[in-house]
Amino acid sequence: xxxxxxxxxxxxxxxxxxxxxxxxxxxxxxxxxxxxxxxxxxxxxxxxxxxxxxxxxxxxxxxxxxxxxxxxxxxxxxxxxxxxxxxxxxxxxxxxxxxxxxxxxxxxxxxxxxxxxxxxxxxxxxxxxxxxxxxxxxxxxxxxxxxxxxxxxxxxxxxxxxxxxxxxxxxxxxxxxxxxxxxxxxxxxxxxxxxxxxxxxxxxxxxxxxxxxxxxxxxxxxxxxxxxxxxxxxxxxxxxxxxxxxxxxxxxxxxxxxxxxxxxxxxxxxxxxxxxxxxxxxxxxxxxxxxxxxxxxxxxxxxxxxxxxxxxxxxxxxxxxxxxxxxxxxxxxxxxxxxxxxxxxxxxxxxxxxxxxxxxxxxxxxxxxxxxxx
RNA sequence: GGUGGGAUGCCCGAGUGGCUAAAGGGGACGGGCUGUAAACCCGUUGGCUAGCGCCUACGUUGGUUCGAAUCCAACUCCCACCA
Numbered sequence: 001x002x003x004x005x006x007x008x009x010x011x012x013x014x015x016x017x018x019x020x021x022x023x024x025x026x027x028x029x030x031x032x033x034x035x036x037x038x039x040x041x042x043x044x045x046x047x048x049x050x051x052x053x054x055x056x057x058x059x060x061x062x063x064x065x066x067x068x069x070x071x072x073x074x075x076x077x078x079x080x081x082x083x084x085x086x087x088x089x090x091x092x093x094x095x096x097x098x099x100x101x102x103x104x105x106x107x108x109x110x111x112x113x114x115x116x117x118x119x120x121x122x123x124x125x126x127x128x129x130x131x132x133x134x135x136x137x138x139x140x141x142x143x144x145x146x147x148x149x150x151x152x153x154x155x156x157x158x159x160x161x162x163x164x165x166x167x168x169x170x171x172x173x174x175x176x177x178x179x180x181x182x183x184x185x186x187x188x189x190x191x192x193x194x195x196x197x198x199x200x201x202x203x204x205x206x207x208x209x210x211x212x213x214x215x216x217x218x219x220x221x222x223x224x225x226x227x228x229x230x231x232x233x234x235x236x237x238x239x240x241x242x243x244x245x246x247x248x249x250x251x252x253x254x255x256x257x258x259x260x261x262x263x264x265x266x267x268x269x270x271x272x273x274x275x276x277x278x279x280x281x282x283x284x285x286x287x288x289x290x291x292x293x294x295x296x297x298x299x300x301x302x303x304x305x306x307x308x309x310x311x312x313x314x315x316x317x318x319x320x321x322x323x324x325x326x327x328x329x330x331x332x333x334x335x336x337x338x339x340x341x342x343x344x345x346x347x348x349x350x351x352x353x354x355x356x357x358x359x360x361x362x363x364x365x366x367x368x369x370x371x372x373x374x
Numbered sequence: 375g376g377u378g379g380g381a382u383g384c385c386c387g388a389g390u391g392g393c394u395a396a397a398g399g400g401g402a403c404g405g406g407c408u409g410u411a412a413a414c415c416c417g418u419u420g421g422c423u424a425g426c427g428c429c430u431a432c433g434u435u436g437g438u439u440c441g442a443a444u445c446c447a448a449c450u451c452c453c454a455c456c457a
Contacts, residue, residue, distance in 0.1 A: 041410080142409080220408085227408090248409040269407085270408050274406095276414080278413095279407075325413075327413075
């Protein structure tokens with residue numbers, strides 16, 4: 001993996017760069033659509049290519065349970081399996097420690113958990129998380145971490161962060177021992193909403209040394225201000241010449257906030273999930289396609305949007321498809337929302353390269369949040 | 375023509391004397407969703423009122439009863455089977 005920062009915005013920490021991975025090059029800041037089970041829900045690999053997605057996520061926990069690592073290995077890796085030739089990043093399953101907490105037991109050794117599919121018992125250690133992700137074959141793999149719940153008192157957050165740190169050391173060791181090809185390993189900063197912990201975690205990770213660094217444990221229920229603070233504290237410590245990945249973010253405004261704070265990579269289920277649930281992103285703000293006022297609106301969702309959906313279909317049609325429970329609604333809505341996020345990323349990129357990111361962000365938010373900026 | 379069954383809120387449908395402005399669906403209306411157990415989840419859905427509350431409602435009309443969607447009678451309409 002190679003990463004080089006090509007432009008820095010003079011008004012903030014935003015930067016734009018190029019990340020070279022085994023399966024291709026990614027221009028940053030980048031939005032990575034989430035394809036948990038080796039599919040970005042409702043889209044095919046050719047859809048993603050057409051939309052211009054440069055890298056997508058997959059999830060080690062989910063793929064380990066189904067179809068299983070052996071199947072992926074036999075397929076020739078996740079890229080061949082899903083016929084996607086561009087980069088892939090896998091999350092380790094650390095987030096499932098958080099989201100499926102009632103099925104887990106976490107110890108210093110690792111995570112004992114029951115499958116949400118059939119209740120069968122399994123164990124993830126930092127070492128097995130590396131082995132699994134090596135089998136899946138993504139371009140970037142993540143350390144096993146403990147995504148700390150919110151709110152977390154200082155002592156709890158400290159203990160959780162130190163566990164993540166200990167696991168990061170073990171992941172690094174295993175990754176170096178078994179290193180295959182040029183899979184890159186990212187460490188993950190935890191520490192909840194505590195500045196001292198964020199700083200300590202980031203410093204320690206940098207000391208261990210990783211090709212890239214992620215900021216995790218964010219967007220788990222804290223407010224936007226607390227999220228921004230956690231990101232800022234973490235990013236401030238991370239080395240300039242390594243990519244920074246903000247995990248699970250975000251909403252369009254949070255995405256721009258992250259970029260402003262110097263983050264390069266983002267992933268979020270919001271555009272895909274919201275699309276399936278009827279909320280669509282437009283330059284003029286969120287549109288709930290279920291609302292009665294769209295039923296006879298024969299104009300496009302967003303007249304400025306270059307996506308294949310806005311080019312061809314009306315709000316009235318999208319409204320009808322959604323109400324009727326048609327499967328096409330999910331697909332068209334997802335195409336649009338993913339296109340929206342990719343567009344936003346590429347416009348942010350251009351703005352940074354022109355040295356006017358803050359201006360761009362303010363203009364975007366004014367339109368997105370409405371005249372009042374609420 | 376005969377026998378039996380049935381008519382409940384926008385729709386379907388439960389409810390056989392008081393705890394019923396009436397279960398449960400659906401639809402409609404609105405909201406939520408941030409490293410995906412999510413094509414999911416939550417709220418509202420007779421009228422008036424800030425609220426206490428009042429009014430109007432279970433095919434129609436009348437009756438029994440302290441009290442009826444629930445019991446009785448007649449009527450109207452629907453369905454099934456038999457001729």
